[in-house]
Amino acid sequence: MYLLSFLILFPLVTAFILLFLKNDKVRAIAITSAAVILSAGSIALLIINFHREAQYFSLEVPYIDKAIFFIETLLAGYIFYMGWKYKKYIISGLILAQFLITAVFETRYRHNIMVDHVLFVDKFSIIMTLIIGVIGSLICVYAIGYMKDYHSQHNKALKDNRRFFSFLMFVFLSAMFGIVFSNNLLWLYFFWEITTLSSFLLIGYNKTQEASNNAFKALEFNLLGGLAFLIGIIYLYRFYGVVELDKAVYLGKLGALVPVALISFAGLTKSAQMPFSSWLLGAMVAPTPVSALLHSSTMVKAGVYVILRFASVLQGSMLGFIIALIGGSTFLITSLIAISQNDAKKALAYSTIANLGLIVLCAGVGTYEAMWAAMLLIIFHAVTKCLLFLCVGAIEHRIHSRDIEDMSGLIISMPKISIMMQIGMVGMFLAPFGMLISKWAVLKALVDFNPLLAVFVIFGSSATLFFWVKWLGKIITVVNTEQDLEEGMSKIETIPLFILAFLTVGLCGLFPFVSTALIQPYVMEIYGTTLTMSQGNIVIMSIMLAMVMLFPLSFINYGKRVKVVDAYLGGANIETGTRFRGASGSIKNMAMKNYYMEKYFGEKKLYRFGILFCFIFMVFMFMVLVK
């Protein structure tokens, strides 16, 4: 109980302290120590609750609801003002609607509401806590070094506002803890809106026209989701008289699907499912730590988190099936589009949306097998994708480009970073690493439920295979003798990368433990039954992991018993081995490019398809409820 409050309040207090620390070095120390404390706190939560079942807490703090309403009013006022100032009247309208609903609700019904338990913690919350606490802290530490370069080298014209930046990051962490511990939906909604606002401010950090437009786009979609969330709560209260998560799940099982649909809708907007995906793609203008923290490993996971909370309700229902279809289509289409992307961050963004789609698909299916698979996906995706984002950030600052085509020869010019990047990449799609284990679990869950849904996953996965391998291949290809670009990288930037790379591999080795200690107890609690990977398969996976780990050992043989020659270029090689004499005697440079297949997997064409399909599904989703 105290630990929960601590995890919510500590980042908040830190955030305000950071706002007043002017000296860079002092702030770096403060951030690092706060990160250590937060990670330790999250791990402590795991250890304390290791053998305990879900726990619910009631809390009597006078005026806390009034305080929350007061802050909500301030935030609403601010957003309304921003919308008005930049002539984004939709945003002003949405926030006004939300505010009016809250205000009426607050004045008319507040004194009647009985909330038994405001906070709770179970194994799912703990998983999320570990992701927020450990990975989130690592990103905050990485951001210290990254933002220094960001201002001193790459955006010199921009006003240095790093104090505000770190303030927002920590406020965000606090809100995320709030989301995963709240049982009172009104509180959950409050924290939800804070993440929306901090996402808005962080996307717009760059102050360019593009950044500002994309920030507003993100705000618009997320406010729409927030409105649905709020209506869901009000509906729940008006017709059933409760505002608590556990009770909403219980009522959902008895047939109260309308609030479930509304809250799931909010989840879909937050986790950037089609047709709302465009905001997450736009959000890539933000500094890379923001993309890693908010837009891949934590905030977007809050969206799938709320849907997964209702997974047992969605199981077998038409509503669940439609949500599964939305997730499945999103996975398939964004995986295909990822093939055509040569902007590294955008490719990662598409891959993120795809994986969120996969989790939504599992949530919609809602069987215990799907739940197990979804948990695995959340854990492995958070670690691996975060590693990839941070690597791309570091690379971008060194090669001054995020075009995948410019990344050839990284293995020579930035060996350490590129090896960690390779770990991240194989972690995303290859056996025996985490994401593949998860996809395997998804596949099995779907085949048992409805094999037709598996078709989305099967085709989508083969597309991701292609897209990752060609990127991976690009990194290990060497064209010229490159110079060392890694020099002068600060420790504070590389250490988080090391830890994440270690986690990516380590979690695969620890996979049976993660499953038995965290995921299975939760699935057991909800469904009364659970599953695990068979012992034999775990052994085989471990053997495979051990074999893959042997790969670096082969470098003992590096350069032995081989004769080095120039590549065959279909003509006479000249001088360096990368130039050749072409037709009519002209001297040509060798060039190697990847396939992007714009014609078939082009963004514009496929994206429209996706929006159309998912929009239709979404209409169905609400029609089913009205019937």
Next chain:
Amino acid sequence: MKIFLMIIAYIIFAPILGAVLSGLDRRVTARMQGRVGPPILQPLYDVLKLMQKDSLVVRRSQNFYIAFFLMFIIFTGALFFSGKDLLLVIFALTLAEIFFVLGGYKASSPYSIIGSQRAMIQMMAYEPIVILAAVGMYMVTKSFYITDIISYNKPLCYYLPGLLFAFIYILTMKFSKSPFDLAYSHHAHQELVKGMTTEFSGRSLAMIEVAHWYENILLLGFVWLFFANNILIGVALTLLVYFFTILVDNTFARVKWEMALLSTWIVGLVFGVGNIIVLFFVKR
């Protein structure tokens, strides 16, 4: 103990059998073209000769990928013939092939890189059908374990004709035969010099050959699953399928990658998914 023997048998006999099949392939092909053809053991002689040659490389680490390709192919085959989880076999095979593709990338030659990318396009094309086949087998036998699949009391092709067709369709890709020999091929007139294997020579090239023998036996094993309830008839039909791919190899011209990808996906969707849908409604 029996499992252990199966694994040993596979590791020893698969390359021999693979070499003989490959020799037969060359002989049959020659006959189809009105030539006499080489001795049956010619592929084996080729490999032994390659072992003695110098290893020329462009990048010093390119051969490591090939060694891991071979290692994982053998591992995958061992999993398959000891009756393990079929999905796991497919993932392990993918891992092995990706080592090969990355070897092509690592060689940093334009020809090998284009070859690698085409190999990836093909992998993207056929992977869904392979997994759909496994899913189909699961729907019939209720298990992904090969031991359970082969002990099913009826031939699976009876329930999975569409998937069998789709699987045979992609078999030429897996064997890198015409019309789908985009990535590299044994034929001398290959447009990409020799595609993925352009920069490999000596021991590495020998390893690639041996890996392909292992792989071919594994793939024929997969085909055999469709007829597995009677071992002898199953083997006969599998050989017939192999002969059929040789026939196709000699009658079709190479297609472009677009054709390879789109046609395979269409076959996968129509015959593969179609089969699954029918099965889903019939078996319910």
